[in-house]
Amino acid sequence: MAKINxxxxxxxxxxxxxxxxxxxxVGAAVLAAALAFLWKTDVDNRIAYQESRNAYIQTATKELDAQIKEIEDLKRKRDELLARMRVIQDLQGKRPVIVRVFDELVRTLPEGLYYTSLNxxxxxxxxxxxxxxxxxxxxLMRQFDGSDWFASPNLTNVAAADRARAGYSQFNLSVKQKTPEPEGEGSE
Structure with missing residues:
Protein backbone atom coordinates (compact mmCIF):
# COMPACT_ATOMS: atom_id res chain seq x y z
CA MET A 1 0.00 0.00 0.00
CA ALA A 2 1.16 3.46 -0.85
CA LYS A 3 1.67 6.09 1.74
CA ILE A 4 -0.04 9.39 1.18
CA ASN A 5 0.90 12.29 3.31
CA VAL A 26 18.03 38.84 13.93
CA GLY A 27 21.47 37.16 14.29
CA ALA A 28 22.89 39.32 11.53
CA ALA A 29 21.37 42.44 13.14
CA VAL A 30 22.80 41.50 16.55
CA LEU A 31 26.19 40.77 14.95
CA ALA A 32 26.04 44.05 13.01
CA ALA A 33 25.07 45.94 16.18
CA ALA A 34 27.94 44.29 18.08
CA LEU A 35 30.40 45.15 15.29
CA ALA A 36 29.08 48.73 15.13
CA PHE A 37 29.42 49.05 18.91
CA LEU A 38 33.00 47.71 18.81
CA TRP A 39 33.88 50.01 15.89
CA LYS A 40 32.36 53.06 17.64
CA THR A 41 34.17 52.18 20.87
CA ASP A 42 37.46 51.82 18.96
CA VAL A 43 36.92 55.14 17.16
CA ASP A 44 36.02 56.88 20.46
CA ASN A 45 39.14 55.43 22.09
CA ARG A 46 41.30 56.60 19.20
CA ILE A 47 39.75 60.08 19.32
CA ALA A 48 40.32 60.27 23.09
CA TYR A 49 43.92 59.12 22.64
CA GLN A 50 44.52 61.68 19.87
CA GLU A 51 42.94 64.43 21.97
CA SER A 52 45.23 63.55 24.88
CA ARG A 53 48.21 63.66 22.50
CA ASN A 54 47.04 67.02 21.14
CA ALA A 55 46.67 68.38 24.69
CA TYR A 56 50.20 67.17 25.51
CA ILE A 57 51.57 68.79 22.35
CA GLN A 58 49.77 72.05 23.15
CA THR A 59 51.20 72.18 26.69
CA ALA A 60 54.65 71.30 25.35
CA THR A 61 54.27 74.01 22.70
CA LYS A 62 53.31 76.58 25.34
CA GLU A 63 56.35 75.61 27.41
CA LEU A 64 58.60 75.86 24.34
CA ASP A 65 57.08 79.24 23.41
CA ALA A 66 57.84 80.48 26.93
CA GLN A 67 61.40 79.18 26.63
CA ILE A 68 61.80 80.77 23.18
CA LYS A 69 60.56 84.09 24.55
CA GLU A 70 62.99 83.82 27.44
CA ILE A 71 65.82 83.02 25.02
CA GLU A 72 64.88 86.02 22.85
CA ASP A 73 64.83 88.25 25.94
CA LEU A 74 68.25 86.94 26.93
CA LYS A 75 69.59 87.52 23.41
CA ARG A 76 68.18 91.05 23.41
CA LYS A 77 69.76 91.74 26.82
CA ARG A 78 73.06 90.25 25.60
CA ASP A 79 72.98 92.44 22.49
CA GLU A 80 72.24 95.51 24.64
CA LEU A 81 75.13 94.65 26.96
CA LEU A 82 77.46 94.09 23.99
CA ALA A 83 76.41 97.43 22.52
CA ARG A 84 77.09 99.13 25.86
CA MET A 85 80.46 97.41 26.08
CA ARG A 86 81.32 98.58 22.55
CA VAL A 87 80.33 102.15 23.41
CA ILE A 88 82.44 102.06 26.58
CA GLN A 89 85.38 100.55 24.70
CA ASP A 90 85.03 103.17 21.95
CA LEU A 91 84.95 105.94 24.55
CA GLN A 92 87.93 104.47 26.37
CA GLY A 93 89.82 104.15 23.08
CA LYS A 94 88.90 107.64 21.84
CA ARG A 95 89.68 109.45 25.05
CA PRO A 96 93.38 109.89 24.27
CA VAL A 97 92.56 110.66 20.62
CA ILE A 98 90.58 113.77 21.55
CA VAL A 99 93.47 115.01 23.64
CA ARG A 100 95.85 114.34 20.73
CA VAL A 101 93.52 116.18 18.31
CA PHE A 102 93.47 119.30 20.48
CA ASP A 103 97.21 119.04 20.98
CA GLU A 104 97.73 118.76 17.22
CA LEU A 105 95.39 121.73 16.62
CA VAL A 106 97.65 123.82 18.85
CA ARG A 107 100.85 122.47 17.26
CA THR A 108 99.67 123.27 13.72
CA LEU A 109 98.53 126.80 14.63
CA PRO A 110 101.02 129.37 13.23
CA GLU A 111 101.77 132.78 14.79
CA GLY A 112 99.30 135.55 13.95
CA LEU A 113 96.31 133.21 13.70
CA TYR A 114 93.68 132.05 16.20
CA TYR A 115 90.46 130.02 16.20
CA THR A 116 87.11 131.54 17.14
CA SER A 117 85.02 128.36 16.87
CA LEU A 118 85.43 124.66 16.33
CA ASN A 119 82.67 122.21 15.33
CA LEU A 140 98.00 126.55 8.51
CA MET A 141 96.77 124.47 5.57
CA ARG A 142 100.33 123.22 4.90
CA GLN A 143 100.65 122.31 8.58
CA PHE A 144 97.39 120.30 8.34
CA ASP A 145 98.67 118.52 5.22
CA GLY A 146 101.86 117.52 7.03
CA SER A 147 100.06 116.40 10.18
CA ASP A 148 99.60 112.73 11.15
CA TRP A 149 96.19 113.56 12.63
CA PHE A 150 94.59 115.70 9.90
CA ALA A 151 94.11 115.45 6.15
CA SER A 152 92.38 117.24 3.27
CA PRO A 153 92.18 120.83 4.52
CA ASN A 154 89.56 122.76 2.58
CA LEU A 155 89.32 126.55 2.80
CA THR A 156 85.71 127.57 2.17
CA ASN A 157 85.68 131.30 2.94
CA VAL A 158 88.07 134.19 3.61
CA ALA A 159 86.56 137.59 4.41
CA ALA A 160 87.74 140.86 5.90
CA ALA A 161 86.94 141.07 9.61
CA ASP A 162 84.76 143.76 11.19
CA ARG A 163 86.18 147.14 12.21
CA ALA A 164 86.95 146.03 15.77
CA ARG A 165 89.50 143.62 14.33
CA ALA A 166 90.93 145.75 11.59
CA GLY A 167 93.77 144.11 9.69
CA TYR A 168 92.50 140.59 10.32
CA SER A 169 90.73 138.23 7.93
CA GLN A 170 88.11 135.77 9.04
CA PHE A 171 88.39 132.29 7.49
CA ASN A 172 86.33 129.10 7.41
CA LEU A 173 88.29 125.90 7.05
CA SER A 174 87.27 122.23 7.18
CA VAL A 175 89.71 119.42 7.77
CA LYS A 176 89.29 115.65 8.04
CA GLN A 177 90.48 113.91 11.17
CA LYS A 178 92.41 110.69 10.64
CA THR A 179 93.63 108.19 13.19
CA PRO A 180 97.29 107.38 12.71
CA GLU A 181 98.66 103.90 13.42
CA PRO A 182 100.01 103.62 16.97
CA GLU A 183 103.74 103.94 17.19
CA GLY A 184 105.69 100.69 17.43
CA GLU A 185 103.11 98.56 15.57
CA GLY A 186 103.87 97.16 12.14
CA SER A 187 107.64 97.81 12.29
CA GLU A 188 110.17 95.30 13.50
Whole structure:
Protein backbone atom coordinates (compact mmCIF):
# COMPACT_ATOMS: atom_id res chain seq x y z
CA MET A 1 0.00 0.00 0.00
CA ALA A 2 1.16 3.46 -0.85
CA LYS A 3 1.67 6.09 1.74
CA ILE A 4 -0.04 9.39 1.18
CA ASN A 5 0.90 12.29 3.31
CA UNK A 6 -2.00 14.63 3.73
CA UNK A 7 -0.36 16.99 6.13
CA UNK A 8 0.35 20.49 4.96
CA UNK A 9 4.11 19.92 4.81
CA UNK A 10 4.75 22.75 2.34
CA UNK A 11 3.35 25.34 4.69
CA UNK A 12 5.33 23.82 7.54
CA UNK A 13 8.50 23.90 5.41
CA UNK A 14 7.78 27.49 4.40
CA UNK A 15 7.11 28.44 8.04
CA UNK A 16 10.32 26.70 9.14
CA UNK A 17 12.36 28.47 6.43
CA UNK A 18 10.73 31.77 7.33
CA UNK A 19 11.60 31.16 10.99
CA UNK A 20 15.21 30.35 10.01
CA UNK A 21 15.28 33.52 7.88
CA UNK A 22 14.01 35.63 10.81
CA UNK A 23 16.59 34.02 13.14
CA UNK A 24 19.34 34.71 10.59
CA UNK A 25 18.14 38.31 10.17
CA VAL A 26 18.03 38.84 13.93
CA GLY A 27 21.47 37.16 14.29
CA ALA A 28 22.89 39.32 11.53
CA ALA A 29 21.37 42.44 13.14
CA VAL A 30 22.80 41.50 16.55
CA LEU A 31 26.19 40.77 14.95
CA ALA A 32 26.04 44.05 13.01
CA ALA A 33 25.07 45.94 16.18
CA ALA A 34 27.94 44.29 18.08
CA LEU A 35 30.40 45.15 15.29
CA ALA A 36 29.08 48.73 15.13
CA PHE A 37 29.42 49.05 18.91
CA LEU A 38 33.00 47.71 18.81
CA TRP A 39 33.88 50.01 15.89
CA LYS A 40 32.36 53.06 17.64
CA THR A 41 34.17 52.18 20.87
CA ASP A 42 37.46 51.82 18.96
CA VAL A 43 36.92 55.14 17.16
CA ASP A 44 36.02 56.88 20.46
CA ASN A 45 39.14 55.43 22.09
CA ARG A 46 41.30 56.60 19.20
CA ILE A 47 39.75 60.08 19.32
CA ALA A 48 40.32 60.27 23.09
CA TYR A 49 43.92 59.12 22.64
CA GLN A 50 44.52 61.68 19.87
CA GLU A 51 42.94 64.43 21.97
CA SER A 52 45.23 63.55 24.88
CA ARG A 53 48.21 63.66 22.50
CA ASN A 54 47.04 67.02 21.14
CA ALA A 55 46.67 68.38 24.69
CA TYR A 56 50.20 67.17 25.51
CA ILE A 57 51.57 68.79 22.35
CA GLN A 58 49.77 72.05 23.15
CA THR A 59 51.20 72.18 26.69
CA ALA A 60 54.65 71.30 25.35
CA THR A 61 54.27 74.01 22.70
CA LYS A 62 53.31 76.58 25.34
CA GLU A 63 56.35 75.61 27.41
CA LEU A 64 58.60 75.86 24.34
CA ASP A 65 57.08 79.24 23.41
CA ALA A 66 57.84 80.48 26.93
CA GLN A 67 61.40 79.18 26.63
CA ILE A 68 61.80 80.77 23.18
CA LYS A 69 60.56 84.09 24.55
CA GLU A 70 62.99 83.82 27.44
CA ILE A 71 65.82 83.02 25.02
CA GLU A 72 64.88 86.02 22.85
CA ASP A 73 64.83 88.25 25.94
CA LEU A 74 68.25 86.94 26.93
CA LYS A 75 69.59 87.52 23.41
CA ARG A 76 68.18 91.05 23.41
CA LYS A 77 69.76 91.74 26.82
CA ARG A 78 73.06 90.25 25.60
CA ASP A 79 72.98 92.44 22.49
CA GLU A 80 72.24 95.51 24.64
CA LEU A 81 75.13 94.65 26.96
CA LEU A 82 77.46 94.09 23.99
CA ALA A 83 76.41 97.43 22.52
CA ARG A 84 77.09 99.13 25.86
CA MET A 85 80.46 97.41 26.08
CA ARG A 86 81.32 98.58 22.55
CA VAL A 87 80.33 102.15 23.41
CA ILE A 88 82.44 102.06 26.58
CA GLN A 89 85.38 100.55 24.70
CA ASP A 90 85.03 103.17 21.95
CA LEU A 91 84.95 105.94 24.55
CA GLN A 92 87.93 104.47 26.37
CA GLY A 93 89.82 104.15 23.08
CA LYS A 94 88.90 107.64 21.84
CA ARG A 95 89.68 109.45 25.05
CA PRO A 96 93.38 109.89 24.27
CA VAL A 97 92.56 110.66 20.62
CA ILE A 98 90.58 113.77 21.55
CA VAL A 99 93.47 115.01 23.64
CA ARG A 100 95.85 114.34 20.73
CA VAL A 101 93.52 116.18 18.31
CA PHE A 102 93.47 119.30 20.48
CA ASP A 103 97.21 119.04 20.98
CA GLU A 104 97.73 118.76 17.22
CA LEU A 105 95.39 121.73 16.62
CA VAL A 106 97.65 123.82 18.85
CA ARG A 107 100.85 122.47 17.26
CA THR A 108 99.67 123.27 13.72
CA LEU A 109 98.53 126.80 14.63
CA PRO A 110 101.02 129.37 13.23
CA GLU A 111 101.77 132.78 14.79
CA GLY A 112 99.30 135.55 13.95
CA LEU A 113 96.31 133.21 13.70
CA TYR A 114 93.68 132.05 16.20
CA TYR A 115 90.46 130.02 16.20
CA THR A 116 87.11 131.54 17.14
CA SER A 117 85.02 128.36 16.87
CA LEU A 118 85.43 124.66 16.33
CA ASN A 119 82.67 122.21 15.33
CA UNK A 120 83.03 118.50 14.84
CA UNK A 121 80.78 116.58 12.43
CA UNK A 122 81.76 112.92 12.27
CA UNK A 123 85.41 112.85 11.27
CA UNK A 124 85.36 116.41 9.92
CA UNK A 125 86.32 119.50 11.89
CA UNK A 126 84.87 122.88 10.90
CA UNK A 127 87.20 125.67 12.01
CA UNK A 128 86.45 129.39 12.04
CA UNK A 129 89.29 131.72 12.91
CA UNK A 130 91.03 135.03 12.44
CA UNK A 131 94.36 135.55 10.63
CA UNK A 132 96.67 138.55 10.21
CA UNK A 133 97.30 137.61 6.56
CA UNK A 134 96.35 135.10 3.92
CA UNK A 135 99.86 133.64 3.99
CA UNK A 136 99.25 132.56 7.59
CA UNK A 137 96.10 130.73 6.46
CA UNK A 138 98.04 128.94 3.72
CA UNK A 139 100.72 128.08 6.32
CA LEU A 140 98.00 126.55 8.51
CA MET A 141 96.77 124.47 5.57
CA ARG A 142 100.33 123.22 4.90
CA GLN A 143 100.65 122.31 8.58
CA PHE A 144 97.39 120.30 8.34
CA ASP A 145 98.67 118.52 5.22
CA GLY A 146 101.86 117.52 7.03
CA SER A 147 100.06 116.40 10.18
CA ASP A 148 99.60 112.73 11.15
CA TRP A 149 96.19 113.56 12.63
CA PHE A 150 94.59 115.70 9.90
CA ALA A 151 94.11 115.45 6.15
CA SER A 152 92.38 117.24 3.27
CA PRO A 153 92.18 120.83 4.52
CA ASN A 154 89.56 122.76 2.58
CA LEU A 155 89.32 126.55 2.80
CA THR A 156 85.71 127.57 2.17
CA ASN A 157 85.68 131.30 2.94
CA VAL A 158 88.07 134.19 3.61
CA ALA A 159 86.56 137.59 4.41
CA ALA A 160 87.74 140.86 5.90
CA ALA A 161 86.94 141.07 9.61
CA ASP A 162 84.76 143.76 11.19
CA ARG A 163 86.18 147.14 12.21
CA ALA A 164 86.95 146.03 15.77
CA ARG A 165 89.50 143.62 14.33
CA ALA A 166 90.93 145.75 11.59
CA GLY A 167 93.77 144.11 9.69
CA TYR A 168 92.50 140.59 10.32
CA SER A 169 90.73 138.23 7.93
CA GLN A 170 88.11 135.77 9.04
CA PHE A 171 88.39 132.29 7.49
CA ASN A 172 86.33 129.10 7.41
CA LEU A 173 88.29 125.90 7.05
CA SER A 174 87.27 122.23 7.18
CA VAL A 175 89.71 119.42 7.77
CA LYS A 176 89.29 115.65 8.04
CA GLN A 177 90.48 113.91 11.17
CA LYS A 178 92.41 110.69 10.64
CA THR A 179 93.63 108.19 13.19
CA PRO A 180 97.29 107.38 12.71
CA GLU A 181 98.66 103.90 13.42
CA PRO A 182 100.01 103.62 16.97
CA GLU A 183 103.74 103.94 17.19
CA GLY A 184 105.69 100.69 17.43
CA GLU A 185 103.11 98.56 15.57
CA GLY A 186 103.87 97.16 12.14
CA SER A 187 107.64 97.81 12.29
CA GLU A 188 110.17 95.30 13.50
Missing amino acids: LRPWREELRAEKQQQFVVMI RKGTSLELVGMAESNSRISG
